[in-house]
Amino acid sequence: MKITIIGTGNMGSAFVKQLTLAGHQVKVTARDSAKATQVAAAHPGASAVATAGSAADADAVVLATGYADAVQALQTVGDLKGKIIIDITNPITADYMGLTIGHTTSSAEQIAQAVPGAEVVKAFNTLFAQVLGDGADFGNGRKASVFVASDSVRAKQVATTLAQSMGFEVVDAGALNNARYLEPLAGLNIYLGYGAGLGTGIAPTWIRKA
Numbered sequence: 509m510k511i512t513i514i515g516t517g518n519m520g521s522a523f524v525k526q527l528t529l530a531g532h533q534v535k536v537t538a539r540d541s542a543k544a545t546q547v548a549a550a551h552p553g554a555s556a557v558a559t560a561g562s563a564a565d566a567d568a569v570v571l572a573t574g575y576a577d578a579v580q581a582l583q584t585v586g587d588l589k590g591k592i593i594i595d596i597t598n599p600i601t602a603d604y605m606g607l608t609i610g611h612t613t614s615s616a617e618q619i620a621q622a623v624p625g626a627e628v629v630k631a632f633n634t635l636f637a638q639v640l641g642d643g644a645d646f647g648n649g650r651k652a653s654v655f656v657a658s659d660s661v662r663a664k665q666v667a668t669t670l671a672q673s674m675g676f677e678v679v680d681a682g683a684l685n686n687a688r689y690l691e692p693l694a695g696l697n698i699y700l701g702y703g704a705g706l707g708t709g710i711a712p713t714w715i716r717k718a
């Protein structure tokens with residue numbers, strides 16, 4: 509697939525690595541074009557592109573900025589009507605130990621409202637960048653899970669296909685408003701990783717009796 513990634517930070521860089529390894533055509537864009545060039549150069553199959561128009565031929569856009577920057581970043585990449593946006597953001601507080609919104613909304617729903625023509629899917633927000641960068645394999649046959657929530661069947665299918673192409677298990681988490689559960693789940697993961705000292709080589713998953 510053709511994927512545009514907005515952002516070259518921890519998650520953006522990890523997506524560039526794993527999506528190119530999985531054989532996707534990746535474009536990466538950033539406020540700092542030198543950083544985009546540097547990240548793309550490290551991964552054959554990736555190219556750095558100017559922000560304006562970078563979503564034009566993308567099958568999906570991965571939004572890898574902080575939540576506070578998300579809407580503004582989306583507004584710079586061109587017409588998003590009919591585009592699939594993979595929202596990985598978590599609306600975390602400055603000390604990483606809380607969420608700035610929740611219960612009655614989520615960052616995914618706020619972003620969807622701000623870009624009404626786009627099809628937003630919440631996904632990958634419960635994976636630490638280290639886990640995404642290292643890959644899905646947790647050893648002994650265990651795989652990390654990607655939870656996908658969207659009101660768009662097509663967006664959910666694309667996020668599922670991308671996650672599976674990178675080796676992740678996928679859990680269908682229902683409609684986009686279930687991002688209200690997925691964002692706190694990421695908050696718990698952050699607490700366990702940093703607050704409780706388990707480190708960033710952890711990921712939430714769901715198990716079912718055979």
Ligand SMILES: NC(=O)c1ccc[n+]([C@@H]2O[C@H](COP(=O)([O-])OP(=O)(O)OC[C@H]3O[C@@H](n4cnc5c(N)ncnc54)[C@H](OP(=O)(O)O)[C@@H]3O)[C@@H](O)[C@H]2O)c1
Binds near residue numbers: 519537
């Ligand atoms: N880190 C994790 O383990 C993790 C896990 C799950 C989800 N997430 C979520 O993923 C998102 C990214 O996290 P991160 O750790 O990768 O953050 P990060 O390292 O701070 O990277 C954020 C990136 O967004 C870019 N950016 C900001 N505004 C932009 C704009 N208007 N246009 C283009 N790029 C813009 C920044 O560019 P500059 O370099 O110019 O500032 C930076 O490259 C966050 O919403 C976070 O909650 C993170």
